[in-house]
Amino acid sequence: MSNTTPSPLVSVEAVHKSYGALEILKGISFDVSRGEVVCLIGPSGSGKTTMVRCINHLETIQAGRITVGGEMIGYREHNGHLLELPESRISLQRQKIGMVFQRFNLFPNLTALGNITVGPVRVQRRREAEVRAEALELLRRVRLADKADNFPSQLSGGQQQRVAIARALAMKPEVMLFDEPTSALDPETVGEVLDVIKELAAEGMTMIIVTHELGFARDVADRVIMMDQGEIVEIGAATEMFSAPRSDRTRAFLQSLK
């Protein structure tokens, strides 16, 4: 289990999100401590992906507050209203939040190495030589040292996703968000991506992971959050939740995956 720190690294408080009349998130609250790994599970359409996308403000919210490292993300509060921060401020906030997407979203015009260095060099304005050395080390860690000069179109899905993880790590984020990182992969490449994420967990990276891989969640997660219809149904340790779910909805969801 995680070591409990006095203030959480990521704090989500009563977040509401809707598209017009359709309510996607109906008041979500949870905390993530530094070094903790939290998995979000639940049926499709339950709002898991939308939830993680709110954490780095890829989605707007209508009410509630999200903080990372004590700083409110995307908004400031003014007389009880949320006012969106300027784009430049949000860009700075996003630099400490790494994100890995379901469909990788690597930049097709850059090599694997270029994908990893473009953020630190062009966003953080760090020295190219230094960043390059770090990027090669990251590629080695995701076991793709020999693919540095390949373009994404020349890599398999699993390889692309590992480059995407390295790209996010190159920014030295405080927390990593994963949006169904293995859902778009061929079954035989799922394992190599999950292994990399497990290694990150072992190194103490704070992570919030949307996943359908229950076995993986059991192995890696300190806590699992079960969502359904825009609400949190249950939060708990994976082993307890999977063996003895407290909620009927969790039980039904787990049954449906068997």
Place this chain on the structure above:
Amino acid sequence: MVDGINIDGAFFLRYLFNPPAILWQGLWLTIWISIVAQIMGMIVGLLIALCMRSRHWWLRAFGRFYVWIWRGTPVLVQLVLIYTGVAAAGFYKYPDITIGFFVLTGPLQAALIALSLNEGAYMAEIFRAALGSIDKGQFDAVKALGMRPVTAMRYIILPQAARIVIPPLGNEFTLLIKGTSLLAVIGIRELFGTIQQLNAATFRTFELFVIAAIWYLVLTSIMGFVQRHIEAYYSRYDPPLSSQTKARVKMRGLISAQR
């Protein structure tokens, strides 16, 4: 020789292979006006395309209005209006502008303004289509890395848009080269204007306009050759475009070619 046919072969060959200096000057004028107008048109087009994709409704409205006006009226009318019309109404008299040793005359200023703004409207539609065909996930990814919009455009989005833009851009440039022949009406001695001038002096109309056609053909053919090389360069990193994107680009090319 058929009776009544009046062709001076020697004249034709002389003007084709040993053109007088003014013909070279006219040709050079056509080339640089085309290049400058195309470059400025691309800048205008990109800005208008970004307006059309803005989250502010008034910028989107402005972008649409711009394209509507410039695509909906003939270049010839735009040209005369911008030069003769504006000067006649007294808005601006187009005094010569001297840049170093180079004098930009009034008609040239008007020509560059009209062609650039007109080309901008067509390029705006092409850029808009190209930006629209880039995967939404790319925009998520640049944001997630904390990239500011300008940085993202420069290093990620525009390089990807470039390869989609190049085929219709080639069409546009070809049309622009040919379109410069209209500049003769405001007194610019580009290729067509020069040929007209030579014609007034020699009355060898057939020979001279065949020569004009040949020169335009040479220019547009060189353009096609360059375009194929640029296309090959920009598609080096990717498998062929999806057939859907290709079809969309082709459609754009066809639409933009209809003037």
